[in-house]
Amino acid sequence: MREEVVEVESAKSDDRSLAAKEHPWLVRFTHWVNAISLFVMVGSGLQIFRAFPSFGAKIPQRDLLNWPKAYAIGGWLGGGLQWHLSFLWIYVASGLFYLAYETFSGNYRQVLFVPSDIKGVWPMARHYFFFGPKPPAGEAYNPLQKLAYTSAIGLGVLSVLTGVAVWKPVQFSWLAWMMGGFHYARLWHFLVMWGILFFLFGHLVMVVLHGWNNFMSMLTGWKRNPDYISR
């Protein structure tokens, strides 16, 4: 994947710097729509979960955790369902547009974790978590990053499939069956959410660590002096 690169002349001095167009408009647009809809889906989903915070029997009921109402969207079960059933369409639509765009534009090569990335995962993990040396950057995303993004997209797809099994266990009985029936589909739906939240936590930590220039690239599409392009 080769990003478009321009040379920018500084207004004040003779300095020239490079900038790369890292994120096409559709990727940025769906990223932010997804961020908002994910926030609503998780918040309203937890509201729905509050109505029966268990994955066991109703009688006797053993609650798994008492999720605080203040950290849920909708105010009550009916409200939570309204938010969930409204934003699911926005969540799904942004996901479909993203996947279609990535597939047909070829931009998927930037994010998709492929077998040749496997060998680069450990050096990167060693750098991040065990103070190992920083491996040289060859492309916009390093192998560990690609693994994280590809997993997150996979979890996004799973969140929809498990959600469909919970919402329509009769019409999509085959889907519910694959997940062990409605009862377990509900558990999978919940676990996939935590998987996404785990990714999100790591994602936000990395955003903070990488600073403003990197953050702005998801808004403007352009990144100044990316480390994967040397002069």
Next chain:
Amino acid sequence: MKEREFKKIKRRELLKLAPVLVLGAFAIPKFQEPLLKKGLAFSDWASGELFRRNHLATTFEDSELTPFDKFPINGYDVEDPGVDLAKWSLTVTGAIKRPGDYKLEQIRALPAFRQNTRHICVEGWDVIGRFGGARLSDFLSMIGADTSAKFVSVECADDYYETLDMETALHPQTLLCYEMYDRPLTREHGAPLRLNIPTKIGYKQAKYLTDLKVANVVERVGYWEDQGYSYFYGL
């Protein structure tokens, strides 16, 4: 490229994200309720489109049944509205040829069906129960209902009320249920007659039925629906 020109490009790219702000309408109190109502209505429409009248809900073996004493009793108000079972009848009105009061014996005289199906509550819990009764579709033909009408609505002894779409009312697993676990309905479970609809969420399956109406227009949908729950909620 000059710095100024580059900044301009970046600003333009940022502005191109402005449509995302449309979602902010959901945060404006004035728009929030109507938008959520539209979202729910859209989901209900999609649910109706996905519904197939001849697609059956999964049925289960007797060994998979939730024991009867572990089948939750979920009334919105009272567990026993004090129905006089001896005098009970189902009052039938609306777009039908033979309106009137129907006795339980008349409903029992229709072909009986028994099914082990999953009962799912909107709260999230589920149980597998055994239900027996007459097909609502058989009852509708007995009373000469106009099945091109849109709704079948019911009223209950505890003032609960519900409305079904005709497609679901005609589904072969939709029962006028007078038995659970091969025994006559107990009072807590809706004696003498309740709905059992394996293709719908729990709150649609009204208990202690007293009235049934076939109509194209309904003034009120259902006890929970009128407070903001989904009308169709097909599974």
